[in-house]
Amino acid sequence: EAGVTQSPTHLIKTRGQQATLRCSPISGHTSVYWYQQALGLGLQFLLWYDEGEERNRGNFPPRFSGRQFPNYSSELNVNALELEDSALYLCASSLDPGRVTDTQYFGPGTRLTVL
Amino acid sequence: AQKVTQAQTEISVVEKEDVTLDCVYETRDTTYYLFWYKQPPSGELVFLIRRNSFDEQNEISGRYSWNFQKSTSSFNFTITASQVVDSAVYFCALTPGSNYQLIWGAGTKLIIKP
8 A cells, every 4th residue: 555655855946936745645544734844843733634624734824835635635835935944844644533543644755945 | 731842862872772762741631642753864754653541551562662651641662672773763742632733742863873
């Protein structure tokens, strides 16, 4: 069974540009989560999508946005890029957040570098 | 407050030694879930274990074991007879029952020397 996939692996942008990151969940999983892992800041929750709807977002400005498509894949968009947006962006998927046994499984990440 | 503390920033041991990674959590929820993930140099987070707040049984999986103690709000991870391949950053995380986001500890970098 294929795991969570993310594209691209690496992305280099300049300040002010927009970045689009993509994530495909494990087959059958309907929830997708985005996390940012920036140097010195650790792992921080960004967004959670379930059944096409945004369910929760972390403490990030509105220029971080995303969506979930009918096939449950997801896109993270970062507008007006700033140098501090440079980080590893990790996507995770889970089967059913309401279940006691639910677990988030992670993709390999997209490393975004803002110059 | 909802918080996970991994006080050990980095641990270095020689292969075959036992090593324990500490994790202390804070939550106001009575139902919550605790996790350990491993992040090797490749960057991908690998799920190791999940423990529910109502299940205080300790768990052993091969060389790995976990000790969950609600009385001290701790969920420690022990690797027995460590191997070089165990070298990675290990994260402890908490999901409160009131939402489904993972709240992460800062991670412990484990270095196993041959």
